[in-house]
Amino acid sequence: MIRVIVYLILGLILTMFEATFINYLPIDFFKPDLGIPFIIYTTFFLGPEAGLITSIFIGLTQEIVSSSPSGSLLFTKVSIFIISVFMRNKIFIDSKYSFSFVCSGAVLVESFLFFALTFLARGESRDAFNVAFYSIPNAIFTGFLSIFLFSLIGFLNVRYLNRQ
């Protein structure tokens, strides 16, 4: 349980950091989703309960710092969690690179879900082009950063969290 709380807090801090400090960097074209790696990690390695808690909290936090239609980011995050639960026995994450690959895929799936939402929700379809335009850069950059996040989580596990 301690591990879930640590990763959840880390994910929330990084999400808030992204909203407040990252606007000083010129990376608007490829904005990473720093919540996805934590949802994937907790679901794959700590179980569905941990994944559900993480996806709900990260989804709610992103709702707070985004002007997206209410509930849409929570919906996409929980959908990513559900898909991850089904993929747990089909995909094997054995290195930081396979983790990065899965995270990139999750960002693409999230973009696709949002893309579908914009067409299903009448009046919101003006966002569709924007979502499509940014989906691949976002996925690539999130995948790149998730390599470091996986290493960080590995370091935390070895140094502090496996001693319990």
Added chain:
Amino acid sequence: MSVTCSTAISNRENADLRGKLDKLQLENQKIPELEHENKRLKTILNLMEQHPKTMIAARVIGEDVKNWFKCIILDKGKSSGVTIRMPVVTPRGLVGQVVETDRWVTKVMVINDTNSSVDIYVEGRNTRGILEGTGQTLLRLKYIRKNDEIEIGDKLITSGKDGIYPKGLAIGIVTTVNRNKPGIFSDIEVMPFNNFNRLEEVLVLRK
């Protein structure tokens, strides 16, 4: 003996002076940034003095966590008198409108968001249109007929007819006018006066 002693003292003084020099050089580097901030704040103060009690000064503390939407987060909320649909400006021009407000923070939809539309006039001409956000830097001006008066370099101002933005706020400048396309309307792109990625202080207009 005395020579060795004085050399040691000189070396120490030298090291101290170098340390002081480094510190002063570091402080010097901050001066241009402070001057820039001072200039920016003075412009905002001037604007506020021109319209007392109609503006709330706020600092930008964040932006949308997704690049699908263009939104900024301000450090003032309901406790400072901010309510939804209030226009947000800088001395350069229009920024957007308040879409969500909490007790301490406010979310502002910037005019380059895909959900933003502003009713505008072309300054000095009898032309009116709707300025829409594209999610990118440039904005798209719609519903301008091909025979309407508009040229590259024309300045756009708010018309005040959309019920949100007051009349006469500067928005941007026309950068491209394409009349060689099918249909009755021209394809027009507009560069906003504000750089929305570099906003630090803004003013919320009370209605």
